Amino acid sequence: MLVKTYGSAVDGINANTITIEVNISKGINFYLVGLPDSAVKESQQRIISALNTNEYKWPGKKIVINMAPADVRKEGSAYDLPIAVGVLAASEQIQSDDLEKYIIMGELSLDGAVNPIKGALPIAINAKDAGFKGVILPKANTNEAAVVEGIDVYGVTHIKEIIEFFNKEADLEKISINIEEEFNKCIREIDIDFSDVKGQENVKRALEIAAAGGHNIIMIGPPGSGKTMLAKRIPGILPPLSLNEAIETTKIHSVAGKTGGESSLMLQRPFRSPHHTISDVALVGGGTYPQPGEISLAHNGVLFLDELPEFKRTVLEVMRQPLEDRVVTISRAKFTVEYPASLMLVSSMNPCPCGYYNHPEKECVCSPNMVQRYMSKISGPLLDRIDIHLEVTPVSFDKLSDAKPAEKSAEIQKRVVEARKIQSSRFINNKNVYCNAQMSSKMIKQYCVLDDSCLALLKNAMEKLDLSARAYDRIIKLSRTIADLESSEQIKVSHIAEAIHYRSLDRESWGN
Secondary structure, three states, X not given: OEEEEEEEEEEOOEEEEEEEEEEEEOOOOEEEEXXXXXXXXXXXXXXXXXXXXXXXXXXXXXXXXXXXXXXXXXXXXXXXXXXXXXXXXXXXXXXXXXXXXXXXXXXXXXXXXXXXXXXXXXXXXXXXXXXXXXXXXXXXXXXXXXXXXXXXXXXXXXXXXXXXXXXXXXXXXXXXXXXXXXXXXXXXXXXXXXXXXXXXXXXXXXXXXXXXXXXXXXXXXXXXXXXXXXXXXXXHOOOOOOHHHHHHHHHHHHHOOOOOOOOOOOOOOOEEOOOOOOOHHHHHEEOOOOEEOHHHHOOOOEEEEOOHHHOOHHHHHOOHHHHHHOEXXXXXXXXEEEXXXXXXXXXXXXXXXOOOOOOOOOOOOOOHHHHHHHHOOOOHHHHOOOOEEEEOOOOOHXXXXXXXXXXXXXXXXXXXXXXXXXXXXXXXXXXXXXOHHXXXXXXXXXXXXXXXXXXXXXXXXXXHOOEOOOHHHHHHHHHHHHHHHOOOOOOOHHHHHHHHHOEHHHEOOOOO
16 A cells, blocks of 8 residues: 655755655565665664554565655654654554645654654744645644744654544644744843943944944953953844744754754844864854754854964854855755855954953063964954954953943843844845945945045045055945944944044054
């Protein structure tokens, strides 16, 4: 008897329908075809044990299972459940009338328990787009999948539940989520607040500008000046995730298997802080079976690279294309996978090997050549993609001991949100451009018109401060963001002057 069940294969952050055809006929052999990997091939032993434990029979006949399309590689143990259901239906142990209405995915334990899987959200989206009535998943994944409206989501914890469901002996609980109520959970008290930071008002101002325009930033300062502490508070001043951003971010973490079972959506912007020993594949994604890397896991959020020069040069260089294109493309001989990577890069570093170059009190023991060699670990093309270069100085005792409360993250966030609204209306006709940092040279000419006084100041600064040529566009972008924070339609001289201040590493004299 020939029976078809349906599963789903995750490709990047999307999923495609897989048809599992099970044919049982006379004979004794077992064939599993359709380009399965080792985990799929091993499903036979898990299914046999699960069926025998629960007093169901593995047919002692010839069983041929085809997973179509046959030229797409099937990976992982999530096909255990649809294969088991197909075998039971083909051997007439369960009814097969409703099998075509559902996508079924789940990993089986030897006792028949159903274990969680990766990619539940894209699987549910695919099921809806393909016209299925519902999707049957492990109970631990149902909250994540229930975000998708217009499709029934059922959760199972044991294979007996799905058998009884198709035999119409029992019903499965339909899982539903109030998306608005779930989404509103993100409006809560911020755990790590800028009010905890004493002093550093100039740094807070620079981080506010970076958040308002989506600009990448690098902080240079001695040990203990607060670079890491400040970086960890940046997500609290970024605009709240929109529903579409939340779904897209959740899809990436779902594919990577990093979503929690209780939460249906990623409600806060990601903050990823990989160690400097990370490999280039772990950072941008890839591997034998491609998975999203840290760059994609930071999508719609912040990627913080602490002690930037300590990262391997090859690791830093692979970031250049994703930072520019905001997408990671992983190519293999037979397929190409794309992961989104629209993020805000925040990095920090010491100014020299000993850490005390330009320190107001402690003396640096590094020679000029050592400082230059240390700085040269970061290539020009990578620095070119960082808009704000900020020198961070130690906080004095008077400011540390000041009991006066500092400005809260929520107050800074309000200004950032207002600036982002201005940018959203400005770029409404520009596809895939949402903030000032994403402007092209053509758009800079269109939206950042400078008057004579602004041009004169910019020319004077570039000549006297020995600013490099790559600083020109960056200064104009920053000045546009500063103007947006003040709700100013025109870029003023004061905006240009402040933007020039944030280009420390572009000064040819820096480090000499």
